[in-house]
Every structure is written in C-alpha cells, then in structure tokens.
Amino acid sequence: DAMVIQNPRYQVTQFGKPVTLSCSQTLNHNVMYWYQQKSSQAPKLLFHYYDKDFNNEADTPDNFQSRRPNTSFCFLDIRSPGLGDAAMYLCATSRDYRDEQYFGPGTRLTVT
C-alpha cells in the first residue's frame, strides 16, 4: 500500500562524505519534490521535478543535487555534507501542480 517510499529511514554519514537519499513512488505522479526539515522547523522546499524538468529553489545550496532517472525514482545527493545539513529529508509527489502532495515517511540524516 505504500505510495511514497523513502530509503533508508535513518542515514548516518561523516562530515564531507557524499550521501544519497532515495525516494520512489507507486502513484505514477508527474511531480516529485524534496523538502528539508530541520529540528523544530517547517519543511523547506529544496527543488522539484516536473517529469524530467528540474526546478531548483533559488536559495538551495549547490551542495544539494538531484536526479530523476525515471518516473518512479528520485534521488537527493549531498556532495559534501556539513553538520548543518543534519535534518529530516521529505520526499513528496503530486499528479500535477494543482493536486495534493503525498509525502513519504522521510529520511533522518545525521552528520558526524
């Protein structure tokens, strides 16, 4: 029944060591989003894909990249994680721009 799946649920990485977070969906939605949620803060949109078109938020650091190899999968790459990148990373999907966003359970990233 899971519609938006994120793996792993918990990820520990070392300072400066590249890390990839995974999101997959069974909804066949056009749009996939990545949000960053730091402790006790609101989720903040990093970027999104409409199909294969990538849309970056203006204030998203260059350290964050994303790939969407097909409709079902989307990856978040952090090239050189810093301590400030420790957060919950949420993936969401929507059928189109005017439709409800469905969120995955999130991946909690710890940077040591």
Added chain:
Amino acid sequence: AQSVTQLDSQVPVFEEAPVELRCNYSSSVSVYLFWYVQYPNQGLQLLLKYLSGSTLVKGINGFEAEFNKSQTSFHLRKPSVHISDTAEYFCAVSLTGGGNKLTFGTGTQLKVEL
C-alpha cells in the same frame, strides 16, 4: 511572496476538550490553504485543504477549518480531542496561479493530556 504564521508553538489540552490551532497567512494573490499533521519521525499527512467554495472545510479525524479572507486566517478546530491527536500540525499555503510550492508555517505541537 507568501508567508504563514502559526502563533502558538505549543498547545496543551486535556482529552475530550475542544481545540483551535491558529493560522494566519500573508499573500498579495489568491492562495490555496492546507493543514498537515506530522507524527513523530513520520512524514506529513494532509488533514484538509481549502481550494475554493465553502469556507468551512471538513477533514479527516474529525478536524475542520474555516477560511476567513478578511482576516487572512485558516484556523483548525476539533470539538473533542483524543490522545492520538498528539502531533505536530503545520499550516501551509500555495499560490493558485500555477506552480505548487508549499510554504509552511513553523508548526504547532498539540499535546493531549489525560
């Protein structure tokens, strides 16, 4: 740019009591309005949304919200809360004119006590 204000960071309430979580927004254009709930270490679940039409919106788990355009508010209410309602609640807006970027408030922690 749009913004969302949730004035109460924490709201303690006894079980079976009513609760209201406040949300005010600011935008120069029309917006859609949403309430999401987040249980510990989980993603966000949509409680309800206002797109157009009736200003009183009913959602899941017995929650409802009322859109008040003149006061730019979208407060969330439940007449009788349960222990299982303990969670973080986020109000969010998106623009009606294309794009689907959600702008969230800082959240309200609802703690239901016996």
